[in-house]
Amino acid sequence: MSPAPYRPSTAHADLGPGFFDAVEAARFPQAILRYRNQRWAEAVGLGHLDDAQWIGHFGRFEPLPDTLREPLALRYHGHQFRSYNPDIGDGRGFLFAQLVDGEGRLLDLGTKGSGRTPYSRFGDGRLTLKGGVREVLATALLEAFGVYTSKSFSLIETGEALERNDEPSPTRSSVLVRLSHSHIRFGTFQRLLAENDQARITRLVAHCVRHYHPQAARGGDIAKEAPALLEAAARASGAMVAEWMAAGFVHGVLNTDNCVITGESFDYGPWRFLPRYDPNFTAAYFDQTGLYAFGRQPGAIAWNLERFAECLTLVAPVAELETALKTYAPAFHAGLRRAVCARLGVTEGGEDADDELAAAFFQFLLKSQAAFERTVFDWHGGASRRDFALAGPQSSLYQGEAFERLFGALSAHAPRERAPAAAAYFDGEGPATLLIEEVEGLWAAIAEKDDWSLFAAKLDHIERARKAFDIRPERGPDGAGA
Incomplete structure (x- = not known):
């Protein structure tokens, strides 16, 4: 940068x-x-x-x-x-x-x-x-x-x-x-709907199109720009939640005021990373029904997009807004294929092959209960990592039908060209993780002794991971990547 x-x-x-x-x-x-x-x-x-x-x-x-x-x-x-x-x-x-x-x-x-x-x-x-x-x-x-x-x-x-x-x-x-990249929330529009403020919704749509989603411009025609804005937000949000799933991340509080029109993940309260794959894993102790559990995150974002669409009914036809919403699911699935390939360090191999890799990856994690991030670390680069993975702490898990399916899917993908920093990280001390006990441990050092060394060391390890993975999120033609 x-x-x-x-x-x-x-x-x-x-x-x-x-x-x-x-x-x-x-x-x-x-x-x-x-x-x-x-x-x-x-x-x-x-x-x-x-x-x-x-x-x-x-x-x-x-x-x-x-x-x-x-x-x-x-x-x-x-x-x-x-x-x-x-x-x-x-x-x-x-x-x-x-x-x-x-x-x-x-x-x-x-x-x-x-x-x-x-x-x-x-x-x-x-x-x-x-x-x-x-x-x-x-x-x-x-x-x-x-x-x-x-x-x-x-x-x-x-x-x-x-x-x-x-x-x-x-x-x-x-x-x-x-x-x-913006603090304009779905809830920003919800307030204007509650106040029946058509004029300000029109102004806000124009603002969002101009500054965040210029591909949604339709010559100032609000009845066309509002559905195009919704579609852009749906596509970006689909990609975002797919990236969460590939990262094993649970946001914790997916309220409509915590979703922004750029499809950027933000506002972190009771977040968690999965130790092992569990669709029912929740991050917030107060989420007693599991509304925002790991496996329910795609549905939660879809529900929030529907609330955003309701706001735009003041300025756009319902049928066109419903059509715009239908872009969310394909965007999520395309994003998941892309994100899983990027996390595993392999090139995209076409829709069918990438779907199979994503399905095999999550099935293996579920069946084996292998550590989520250690599995990514062991197999980054694809099937060529077999010797490394079989010499590691999870070697006994890399067997059986679910693993053979994953290995077959990895074998169908070529390794992605590695960043210069990748070898030092992926052949090194192990994956960068932030499981709850790690976070509590480094906080205890700060709280009890004002010792920031664990915090600094964790950030150093994470920075090595960032350079090694070298993943740049993709967005639409507005270029709204990270």
Whole structure:
């Protein structure tokens, strides 16, 4: 990724009244820089900032030049566990700045834990340090595994003691800044539907087409652009959830306010990575019915897209919106074929061969209960990895009918050309993982001894994985890749 010039924007503010509220950031007693994403800072022209300047912008929220003059708390509604909630919005975050990266994408710098807003309800508007650490880790590993995800840009410890019901308290506090390809949620449209605001839905569709999905442009004809926008969002969302499945990732809270029109994965609360394949595995302790379990994620996103489509009935024919929704399932299946091939380091071999590889991969994981990521690690590069895999810790599992099916499917695919960093990673210490016990262990070192060495070592391992996998998520003709 080459350094890019600084290119500020005020595009979201141009939407005008009714979409956001100007707010002030909280004033924190301390500002200790715990993480800065230098690689992505350079991609948006901010790599030159020294640590004092960085803390000024992302800990005290001094405005960046020529972008938003004041933070904006965004307005939206949403279905939360399929119950409609009109009393939400940016309750502990805001849109701080907008920038254009070297690929011409409009990107947001948004916050989490930056203080109370009109939508905070009974919350304190803060983020625990543990929550910030968890989001940094999640986004790093998802990016490494080829998921189109928001990027954790900055994490600053803020020196407050927070009371929480679901973890030992008082606990340390932080403010996170994430770099995202839009914060326009399905719930942004849902609020306008609830208010029967056809004029603002029309304006928002035009904004999304212009800045995020230009391939949906139809000469300003809203009745045609709205279905085209829905189709673009459906295709991108299908690819996103396919990438989750190939990564063995469980988001945990797939509410409509946690889905954005660019099909980017973001907002990480009770996430988990699968230790072993289990369609019923859930990430959130409060998801007692398994609504957002691993195997139900494709259906959850489909349901959310239907709620987005309902909003567009104010401006577009129902029949055309229904047709647009039908693109989701094919996009998911195509994305899954692509993502499984990329994760296993083999070239795509055609629809039938790739379908067979994906089916054989998941069937083997289910039947053998092999460790998810160790299996990917052992067989990255395809059948030529047999000697390596059979010398590893899962060698006894690589036998039987399910394995023979997987090996046959791998044998039908050529190895992908490896990145220069691949050999050092795939012939090295083992896969980069973030199972719950690992996350709890490195957090314990921080909480008990202020020891950040395990956190730093984990991020180093994840970065080696990112360079080795070298997966670039694909999107549509708007070029909205990662």
